[in-house]
Amino acid sequence: MFDKVLVANRGEIAIRVMRTLEELGIGTVAVYSEPDRDAPHVRRADEAYLLGPGPANQSYLVVEKILEVARQSGVAAIHPGYGFLAENAAFARACDEAGVVFIGPPADAIDAMGSKTRAREIMREAGVPIVPGTTDPVETVEEAQAVIDDSIGYPVAIKAAGGGGGKGFRVAQSEDELDKAFEGASREGEKFFSDPTVYIERYLADPRHVEVQVLADAHGNVIHLFERDCSVQRRHQKLIEESPAPAVDPDLRERIGKIGVDAARAVGYRSAGTVEGLLQDGDYFFLEMNTRVQVEHCVTEMVTGIDIVREQVKIAAGEELAYRQADVVIRGHAIECRINVEDASKNFAPAPGRIGSYREPTGPFVRVDSGAEEGYEVLPLYDPLIAKLIVWDVDREASTRRMLRALGEYEIAGVKTLIPFHRALLASEQWARGETCRDLVEDKEWLAKLAPPPPPAAQDEEPSEKVEREYAVEVSGRKFDVRVIGEPLTPDGAAPTAARKAPRRERKDSGGGGAPGELVSPLQGTVLRVAVEQGTPVEQGALICVIEAMKMENEITAPSGGTVEELGVSEGGSISTGDRIAVIK
Numbered sequence: 286m287f288d289k290v291l292v293a294n295r296g297e298i299a300i301r302v303m304r305t306l307e308e309l310g311i312g313t314v315a316v317y318s319e320p321d322r323d324a325p326h327v328r329r330a331d332e333a334y335l336l337g338p339g340p341a342n343q344s345y346l347v348v349e350k351i352l353e354v355a356r357q358s359g360v361a362a363i364h365p366g367y368g369f370l371a372e373n374a375a376f377a378r379a380c381d382e383a384g385v386v387f388i389g390p391p392a393d394a395i396d397a398m399g400s401k402t403r404a405r406e407i408m409r410e411a412g413v414p415i416v417p418g419t420t421d422p423v424e425t426v427e428e429a430q431a432v433i434d435d436s437i438g439y440p441v442a443i444k445a446a447g448g449g450g451g452k453g454f455r456v457a458q459s460e461d462e463l464d465k466a467f468e469g470a471s472r473e474g475e476k477f478f479s480d481p482t483v484y485i486e487r488y489l490a491d492p493r494h495v496e497v498q499v500l501a502d503a504h505g506n507v508i509h510l511f512e513r514d515c516s517v518q519r520r521h522q523k524l525i526e527e528s529p530a531p532a533v534d535p536d537l538r539e540r541i542g543k544i545g546v547d548a549a550r551a552v553g554y555r556s557a558g559t560v561e562g563l564l565q566d567g568d569y570f571f572l573e574m575n576t577r578v579q580v581e582h583c584v585t586e587m588v589t590g591i592d593i594v595r596e597q598v599k600i601a602a603g604e605e606l607a608y609r610q611a612d613v614v615i616r617g618h619a620i621e622c623r624i625n626v627e628d629a630s631k632n633f634a635p636a637p638g639r640i641g642s643y644r645e646p647t648g649p650f651v652r653v654d655s656g657a658e659e660g661y662e663v664l665p666l667y668d669p670l671i672a673k674l675i676v677w678d679v680d681r682e683a684s685t686r687r688m689l690r691a692l693g694e695y696e697i698a699g700v701k702t703l704i705p706f707h708r709a710l711l712a713s714e715q716w717a718r719g720e721t722c723r724d725l726v727e728d729k730e731w732l733a734k735l736a737p738p739p740p741p742a743a744q745d746e747e748p749s750e751k752v753e754r755e756y757a758v759e760v761s762g763r764k765f766d767v768r769v770i771g772e773p774l775t776p777d778g779a780a781p782t783a784a785r786k787a788p789r790r791e792r793k794d795s796g797g798g799g800a801p802g803e804l805v806s807p808l809q810g811t812v813l814r815v816a817v818e819q820g821t822p823v824e825q826g827a828l829i830c831v832i833e834a835m836k837m838e839n840e841i842t843a844p845s846g847g848t849v850e851e852l853g854v855s856e857g858g859s860i861s862t863g864d865r866i867a868v869i870k
């Protein structure tokens with residue numbers, strides 16, 4: 286087994302990985318960017334090394350710097366977590382060449398699955414069902430039109446070959462939408478993956494997202510750990526995941542488990558991986574394979590009792606899988622809620638800021654994987670996911686109740702999080718019926734009702750010391766001697782709470798800090814689109830502009846109705862947190 290492992294990540298997943306490393310008696314090495322100097326993942330590690338400035342392309346994504354730290358610290362292996370370099374085949378190869386074990390799949394398997402068209406081709410040859418459509422890239426709109434007329438039929442999904450997770454994904458309901466969808470998917474593929482190639486699939490109307498967790502060792506053993514359902518998504522970002530999937534019965538479970546194993550074998554897979562697919566009317570289709578540990582791996586850990594990260598580390602060290610397929614049993618039901626610092630009532634706008642008081646839920650069968658704490662500053666530079674809340678119970682209904690209880694215990698002051706969204710969604714009839722909840726997640730009116738009460742300002746005041754005073758009071762003529770324990774009176778004798786209601790430091794956030802009617806940017810990024818002009822009348826919730834940040838398109842909407850009196854943005858311009866977008870009166 287390795288003596289020491291570098292964790293090339295930050296936040297909750299870095300801590301998650303370190304926990305397992307500690308249990309295995311392996312030393313931990315953290316890396317960090319300048320603004321993460323005092324982050325929890327850094328303090329937790331045995332050793333920590335600075336990578337560079339905050340932006341990931343100057344820190345967490347710089348291969349040479351990470352390999353330099355690996356040499357300096359003398360680690361035997363690197364765990365990449367998810368995101369950042371986790372699915373970068375060049376990084377996996379660079380690790381091999383530097384003589385450091387990459388805790389993940391072979392670089393060739395990452396490459397094979399990175400190209401979605403190649404992955405579809407490999408799967409078709411391996412007898413894995415794929416969504417009907419093309420496996421060869423489609424070069425032009427005319428060619429697309431021809432294959433659709435020939436074989437697929439409308440509606441269609443146009444997807445970027447370099448894409449995945451919904452990046453570069455467009456839908457054309459009919460022929461007149463084809464041009465725009467084709468262009469959009471191609472443009473996004475070029476922008477994010479330097480590859481404008483697209484392919485075409487039949488568009489399924491309301492499928493479920495069902496994925497299979499697999500484990501493969503270096504000795505030819507491949508097993509699956511059953512499925513997860515991740516149908517509750519918003520713009521391809523998963524929000525809630527569960528295992529087992531409510532729409533999967535034992536027969537289907539066995540069938541899709543075998544599909545997962547076949548898919549992994551077809552690319553010579555090793556390590557933990559996830560085969561994603563769509564389930565509709567009992568048909569299961571391969572979508573893509575994620576060649577990393579996923580955010581939602583925890584629900585599978587809860588229902589199988591297998592530590593997936595521990596298996597990754599053992600497999601990378603050359604050990605044989607300790608489980609055969611028949612050893613793996615699924616028990617009870619687990620649910621995960623992603624705790625993102627986002628405001629669901631404002632189109633899931635990012636809501637970075639400093640966390641005030643912070644208290645995690647606990648009690649039976651509750652797990653919190655978190656990278657945050659009291660006083661932690663959530664930076665707009667990185668992923669908005671700060672923690673995950675996972676619960677287990679005997680079945681879906683009990684698990685839902687337990688999750689609602691745990692969400693109620695979760696206290697995060699100072700920033701807006703998805704907690705109110707999760708509480709509302711898990712209490713809905715749609716969730717109870719096991720539906721995909723797409724109607725709710727896309728319902729602006731329903732979402733607007735989730736506006737959380739303004740969070741108390743973070744640590745603006747020192748709590749004052751309590752004092753005791755004795756009084757005599759009369760109640761209906763009878764005298765009582767009472768002792769009052771509370772805050773001291775102010776020098777002028779005023780009641781303490783009134784004195785403390787002093788105006789608070791204004792916080793710039795999407796909740797409307799600044800001048801009346803002023804809409805300020807909650808994030809730093811590039812203005813992709815401006816939907817209004819000066820003088821445009823807008824209703825509450827109307828789209829004002831789209832800001833791209835962290836490769837995500839964020840819709841900025843009007844906090845209240847009125848007329849756009851001033852406009853501070855233009856298309857293509859850059860924008861910083863707190864900058865004026867518009868004044869709406």
Ligand code: MV4
Nearest residue numbers: 442450451486487488489492493494516518521
């Ligand atoms: C699809 C689809 C319908 N037809 N592909 C791809 C990435 C993943 N995040 C969602 N993806 C979808 N791919 C075809 N051919 C619909 C979705 C989809 C979806 C699927 C299941 C549950 C929720 C979803 C929400 C949005 C899109």
